Amino acid sequence: GENVEQHPSTLSVQEGDSAVIKCTYSDSASNYFPWYKQELGKGPQLIIDIRSNVGEKKDQRIAVTLNKTAKHFSLHITETQPEDSAVYFCAAIARAGSYQLTFGKGTKLSVIP
Amino acid sequence: KAGVTQTPRYLIKTRGQQVTLSCSPISGHRSVSWYQQTPGQGLQFLFEYFSETQRNKGNFPGRFSGRQFSNSRSEMNVSTLELGDSALYLCASKGGGTYNEQFFGPGTRLTVL
Numbered sequence: 001g002e003n004v005e006q007h008p009s010t011l012s013v014q015e016g017d018s019a020v021i022k023c024t025y026s027d028s029a030s031n032y033f034p035w036y037k038q039e040l041g042k043g044p045q046l047i048i049d050i051r052s053n054v055g056e057k058k059d060q061r062i063a064v065t066l067n068k069t070a071k072h073f074s075l076h077i078t079e080t081q082p083e084d085s086a087v088y089f090c091a092a093i094a095r096a097g098s099y100q101l102t103f104g105k106g107t108k109l110s111v112i113p
Numbered sequence: 114k115a116g117v118t119q120t121p122r123y124l125i126k127t128r129g130q131q132v133t134l135s136c137s138p139i140s141g142h143r144s145v146s147w148y149q150q151t152p153g154q155g156l157q158f159l160f161e162y163f164s165e166t167q168r169n170k171g172n173f174p175g176r177f178s179g180r181q182f183s184n185s186r187s188e189m190n191v192s193t194l195e196l197g198d199s200a201l202y203l204c205a206s207k208g209g210g211t212y213n214e215q216f217f218g219p220g221t222r223l224t225v226l
Contacts, residue, residue: 032213043117043203043217044156051213089156099144099207100169101215103156 002027004092006104013080014112021107023090024072030092033073034101035064038087047088048075080111115140117206117218125224131192134221136204138185144168144207145187146215147179151200159202162187191223199225 003026013019025033031052036044050057050064050073057064061080066073077084087108091101118137126132138145146169147159158171162181179189191198201222205215 034214036217041219043219046214046216049214091156093213098169099146099161099213099215100158100171101146101148101156101205102158105155 002030002092002102004090004102004104006090006107008107009105010108010110012110012112015080015082017080019075019077019080019084019109019111021075021088021090021109022072023074023092023104024070025092025102026071027092028068028071032093033064033066034091035062035075036089036091036103038089038106040086044089077109080109082111082113085109085111117204117216119202119204119218119221121221122219123222123224125226126194127226128194128196130194131190132194132223133188133190134202134204134223136187136189136206136218138187138204138206139208139216142206142208142216143185144209145181145185146205146207147187147189148203148205148217149173149200150203150220156203159189194225196225199223 006023034049037047038044061078063076087106090104120135144163146161150156161169165181176192181187201220203220204218207215
């Protein structure tokens with residue numbers, strides 16, 4: 001089945017700096033890659049996603065890039081703010097025709113004011 | 114539009130008991146998936162229901178079961194609870210068509226003593 005690796009597990013940045021979180025996946029048939037943000041005591045919140053026919057997608061301060069050949073995708077957050085502090089999860093659809101998400105282990109991002 | 118709701122938010126049970134958790138998806142969404150989140154294993158897929166039918170199942174023992182009603186509300190049941198079942202149980206709602214976006218509820222925190 002699908003396997004998703006996520007790095008780093010923790011990341012500390014100064015407010016205003018950029019943060020990058022990287023994920024790799026194993027199943028070349030995977031075609032949908034969402035990113036979720038989870039704050040303490042809450043469920044994961046979908047923040048951005050990308051489909052396999054697109055190489056990059058941006059939404060204000062966040063962007064996601066996808067390299068299908070290398071089977072990796074990354075989340076970029078620019079001009080980080082304290083409210084960006086949370087745990088971020090990458091995920092991939094496990095197999096074509098399925099909606100089962102396989103998640104990475106998460107990255108705890110701390111933005112230091 | 115109201116988001117995904119889960120009840121109860123917190124639950125304490127003892128080993129050997131059974132528990133039923135409830136999830137109401139976003140209005141109009143017909144697909145509901147359940148995930149277990151633990152510090153050690155991360156987010157793991159339990160099962161997905163669509164139009165009252167289980168469409169996909171993860172690698173969990175038969176003690177974990179679910180169902181979906183005609184109004185798309187879903188319940189999951191865990192019988193003969195074990196200490197290792199302590200976790201945050203999350204439900205995700207998905208709309209129709211080819212869009213894969215899944216939206217999570219706040220979760221039910223289950224503690225087994």
